[in-house]
Amino acid sequence: SQTIHQWPATLVQPVGSPLSLECTVEGTSNPNLYWYRQAAGRGLQLLFYSVGIGQISSEVPQNLSASRPQDRQFILSSKKLLLSDSGFYLCAWSAGHRNNYGYTFGSGTRLTVV
Amino acid sequence: QKEVEQNSGPLSVPEGAIASLNCTYSDRVSQSFFWYRQYSGKSPELIMSIYSNGDKEDGRFTAQLNKASQYVSLLIRDSQPSDSATYLCAVIQGAQKLVFGQGTRLTINP
Numbered sequence A: 001s002q003t004i005h006q007w008p009a010t011l012v013q014p015v016g017s018p019l020s021l022e023c024t025v026e027g028t029s030n031p032n033l034y035w036y037r038q039a040a041g042r043g044l045q046l047l048f049y050s051v052g053i054g055q056i057s058s059e060v061p062q063n064l065s066a067s068r069p070q071d072r073q074f075i076l077s078s079k080k081l082l083l084s085d086s087g088f089y090l091c092a093w094s095a096g097h098r099n100n101y102g103y104t105f106g107s108g109t110r111l112t113v114v
Numbered sequence B: 001q002k003e004v005e006q007n008s009g010p011l012s013v014p015e016g017a018i019a020s021l022n023c024t025y026s027d028r029v030s031q032s033f034f035w036y037r038q039y040s041g042k043s044p045e046l047i048m049s050i051y052s053n054g055d056k057e058d059g060r061f062t063a064q065l066n067k068a069s070q071y072v073s074l075l076i077r078d079s080q081p082s083d084s085a086t087y088l089c090a091v092i093q094g095a096q097k098l099v100f101g102q103g104t105r106l107t108i109n110p
Helices: none
Strands: A003-007 A010-013 A019-026 A032-038 A044-052 A055-058 A064-070 A073-078 A087-094 A109-113 B011-014 B019-025 B033-038 B045-050 B054-058 B061-066 B071-076 B085-093 B097-100 B104-109
Touching: A003 A087, A010 A019, A019 A032, A019 A087, A019 A109, A032 A073, A044 A064, A044 A073, A044 B097, A055 A064, A073 A087, B011 B019, B019 B033, B019 B085, B019 B104, B033 B061, B033 B071, B045 B054, B045 B061, B071 B085
Parallel strands: A010 A109, B011 B104
Antiparallel strands: A003 A019, A019 A073, A032 A044, A032 A087, A044 A055, A064 A073, A087 A109, B019 B071, B033 B045, B033 B085, B054 B061, B061 B071, B085 B097, B085 B104
16 A cells, blocks of 8 residues: 655754755655645645656745655755745645545644744 | 635534535636545545535535536535544646645534
8 A cells, every 4th residue: 555754743943944854655656746835724735746756846936945856755845944934744645647536645744933 | 716715614513413515616627626634733634536516425425516616515414523623625727736725624513
């Protein structure tokens, strides 16, 4: 069966510090991968998605970036965090072209920028 | 106009009653629709998917889709306190993107 791992679960970082969040998927190949952010009390905002290694699409202009160095690995990064980057970051995967089955989410990383 | 709209609630329903959650979407060509449940502090979990007009039932949950009206709903029968959560409506747009509504917070009162 497929599983998705996301870490760390919580993170407190000072303004201006770098960020690296990692997500890996097991039990499938060539998944579509996604990064979402959820601000407190809000819906999910799509940040990036990837349909293959090295292929990244950005949905929202910001100081965040994403990379996909391996088929089942998706990384969210920032060189300098802002207070507004605080939120609940969620990685998700879908089965390539078969995204009609919906997305499966990781357990999320709660980021607080102080 | 937002791509996917839901009433944010909160929606309060007595235990044992039917909870009705509604969602509208703007993209007429959307074909795939989902309901996710999110407990406080947790990640969303998929509870229902629907692709054709009409009703789809799974246990106590029924999803309803009306593409002409661009409307999706979720009914929860015999509501339980464990159903208290935020319910997110989501719609596939384009080839790859799942777009979410802001969610409706549901509280089931014992």
